[in-house]
Amino acid sequence: MSIELRHFRCFLAIADTLSVTRAAERLHLTQPAVSRTLRQLEQQLGVRLVDRSTHHLALTPDGESFHDQAAIAVTAFDRALRQARHTGWPLRLGHAWSAAGTDTTALLRRWHEEHPDTPLELLRIDDRTAGLARGDVDAALLRGEVRTPGLRTEQLTCEPRVAGLPADDPLAHRAALSLTELADRTIALNIVSGTTTLDLWPPHARPSATLTIGNTDDWLAAITGGRAVGVTTSATAEMHPHPSMAYVPLTDAPPVPVVLAWRDAPGHPRIPDLIALAHEVMGPGPGRA
Template structure:
C-alpha cells in the first residue's frame, strides 16, 4: 500500500476533532472507514499517531509532529490546484500583528515595482508563526523569539516596547514609564500571537492580575474599555492609533527583534527576493542576523 492524500486528510480530521465519530462526519465517511484509513497510515509510517488507550483520543508525540508536516503537505496540494489555472503564483506573506510597521507600505510598493509578475499577498493570521508552520503562508514577519521547528529566521530590526493605556489613565500623559509602574494593574496578554508574558517583569515584582486576549483587536478593546493595560512594541502604536488609547515608551523593557521567517525546504521561488527586499526596506539600518529555530 502507498500513502495517498486521503490518508493525510483523514488523519488531520482526527487530529483536529480528536474523535473518530466527528472526523467521519466531517469527511462524510463511516467510522470504520476512518479507523481503517488511520490504521493503514500508521502501519505504512511505522509509528503510532493516535493514543486510543483512554476514553478520549489524543495525539502521540509522533502524531503531533506528523500533524504539522501533514498540514503543510495538504496545504501545498490544495494551493497547487487552486492556482493551476493562474499564470501568476502569488507569494503569501503572513504576520501576526502590525506587519512591518511603518515600513509596510514601502515593502509592498517596492515589491510591486520590482516584481510585478508575482503578487505579494499580506495576510494577518492570529497564530504565533502567522500560519507559516502549518503551511498557510510562504514567509512571515514575526516578532520575538521563534522556536517552531523547521523554520529559518533572519533578524531585520528591533522595536522598542511601549505601554498601552486608556487615554484617560493617570499615566497616559507621561513621557516614559518603567515596568514597575504597571505592577498594580491588570495586564492584557495576547497568548495566541503576542510575545508579552508576565516573565517580562522581574521575579517577585510581577503583576498579580492579568486577562487573556486572542488578537490585537481584542487587546485594544480591553485597554480602551478600561479593563486592563498592556505592553507591545512601537509598531502597534504606529499601525493601530486609537483616540481612546495612549502609547507610552517603557524605559526598562528590552527591545523586541523583528524577523522574517520561512520554512527550511522547498518553497516559493521568490522567497529569496522577498528576504533581500525585507533586508533593504526594514533592516537597512540595523543589519541582520540569521538563526535556525530549534
C-alpha cells in the same frame, strides 16, 4: 489500504476545528465518513492522533507532531497543481500582528511594482510562526526570538516597547513609564503570538495578575474595556490607533527584533527577492534601533 491525500485533509480539518461535526461541514462529508477516515489514517500510521476520550477533542502528542508535516504535504500538493495549471505562484507572507508596521504599505506596493508577475499575499495567522512552520505561508514577519526548528531568519529592524493603557487610565498621559509602574496591574498576555511574558519584569516586581488572550483584537478589547493593561511594540501603536487606547513609551523594556523567517528547505524562488526588498524598506532609519 494506503494513505491518501484525503486522509491528510480530513485530519487537518479535525485538528483545525477540534470537532468532527465542524470538520464534516468543512469537507462536505458526513460525520461517520470523517470518523472512518480518521480511524483509517491512525491504523495505517499505528499511532493515535486525536484524543476522543472527553467531550472536547484534542490532539495527542503524536497528533501535534504529525500536524505540521501533514499541512506541509497538503500545501505542497496544492501548489504543484496550481503550477501545473499555470495559475501562478503567489508568494504568501504571514504575520501574527502588525505585519511590517507603517512600512507595510510600502513593502506591498514596491513588491507589486518590481515583481508584477508574482503576487505578494499578506496573511494574518494567529500562530507563533504565523503559519510558517505548518506550511500555510512561504515566509513570515515575526517579532521576538524565533526558536522553532527548521526555520531561518533575517533580522530587519527593532521596535521599542510601549505600554498599552485605557485612554482614561491615570498613567495614560505620562510621557514615559517603567515596567515596575505596571506591576500592580492586571497584564494582558497574548500567549499565542505575543512577545510579552512575566519574565520581562524584574523578579522582585513581577505582576501577580494576568489575563491570557489569543490575538491582537482580544488584547485591544481587554485594554480598551478596562480589564487590563499591556505591553507591546511601537508597531501596534502605529497600526492600531484607537480613541479609547493610549500607548506610552517604556523606559526600561528592551526593544523587540523584527525578523523575516522562512523554512530551511527548498521553497518559493522569490524569497531572496523578498528578503532584499524587506531590508530596503524596513532597514534602520530615524527612530529605529
